[in-house]
Amino acid sequence: MAFIEIHGPCRIQGGLTVQGSKNAVLPMMAASVLNRGITVLENVPRIQDVFCMMGILDSLGCRCALHGNRLEIDTSKINGWRIEQKAMGKMRSSIMLLGALLGRFCEAGVYSPGGCMIGKRPIDWHLRALRALGAEIRESEPDGFLHAQTTGLRGAEIIFPFPSVGAVENALFAAVAAVGRTVLRGCAREPEIGQLCHFLNGMGASIRGIGTDALIIEGGLPLHDSRFVIGGDRIVAGTYLLAAASCSGEVIVDGVQTQELRALTGVLEHMGVSLYQEPELIYVHSGQRLRAVSVKTGPYPAFPTDLQPFLMAALSRADGTSMLRETVFENRFGTAAELQKMGANIECSGNIARIDGVETLRGALVRARDLRGGAALTVAALGADGWTRVSECEHIERGYEDICRDLRALGAEIRRREDDGDREDTD
Incomplete structure (x- = not known):
């Protein structure tokens, strides 16, 4: 089994072209x-x-x-x-x-x-x-x-x-x-x-x-x-946009149809994130603490369930109380328990998650339970104090070419390693 190590907090900055969908x-x-x-x-x-x-x-x-x-x-x-x-x-x-x-x-x-x-x-x-x-x-x-x-x-x-x-x-x-x-x-x-x-x-x-x-x-x-x-992957694009939002970053993502992310960009604006958009480019700048929001997932064009774990991670440090309602998958809140290990204040009841934002998260040993949840923990770790280890990161590799490479290119201190310590990526 492999794991990802992230040292935070950090402020990511730069540009990325999104991989195919x-x-x-x-x-x-x-x-x-x-x-x-x-x-x-x-x-x-x-x-x-x-x-x-x-x-x-x-x-x-x-x-x-x-x-x-x-x-x-x-x-x-x-x-x-x-x-x-x-x-x-x-x-x-x-x-x-x-x-x-x-x-x-x-x-x-x-x-x-x-x-x-x-x-x-x-x-x-x-x-x-x-x-x-x-x-x-x-x-x-x-x-x-x-x-x-x-x-x-x-x-x-x-x-x-x-x-x-x-x-x-x-x-x-x-x-x-x-x-x-x-x-x-x-x-x-x-x-x-x-x-x-x-x-x-x-x-x-x-x-x-x-x-x-x-x-x-x-x-x-x-x-x-x-x-x-193949067109650009809107979920991967959303991953890095929410990563920037969650750690006061400044990121340009291109290679994706902006109109496909209208539900996300609308939520980001309500959270206080500055945006600039072109047909295949989105720029976000988050220079202050995020504001709490209430969001319900649903089939397109509603807010995508695949981005809900990333939004939960970002809202864990927002100012105020946020509410997330999941209407697509009944077990999509599995990431909440891992975020709690990092100090997040999240209470789940049925398909509702209540998130009382905290000022800081702390590094911890957490587990990727699924593809998007594992990537969301990596995003949360960018804004946490100290080292975070995300185990079973093979789940993440089902949908991301190289999340460590991409986040390193934006300035994050992140690396993938094997459990035995014998191998490590060096990009």
């Missing part, structure tokens, strides 16, 4: 299975989730090659429709291969997925959508194996009771392969869904209504080789 590239990698040829993705982040998905695709007979941030996927020799349980357990995003493999082979076998333990995140809506398109799906206990088959996918009208990103992605893959028109209503409107639709259209699909909650797909069209440039 994790939540955009993973479904595109799954969608590449639909094309019987080569897909090229540019601006791909070199993160563990990408390497994991490459491994899954390779196990199915695909050929994946990542050169720098350019990924080439050749699916012409894919010969498998079943993913092994061990591979599925490493990453929740692997569930989206269910719809893609079903569209390619009319058969797919997967297991209930793994990933961060931040909530139940049931896949019922995924299965209902695929069944509506003509799939027969058997679920076996206790291993959670899902076997999907169809004699032919057919277009249908599907209404989602909740805007689930993953369910919409699986439905899109199957709908692109289905014969006839599919109408998806109640869709998630996250920017990553929009990127995926544009990517699929670039392969030859026909998807209309992009950016709305109603998508119309004309299925069964021939697909072809394509190239697509």
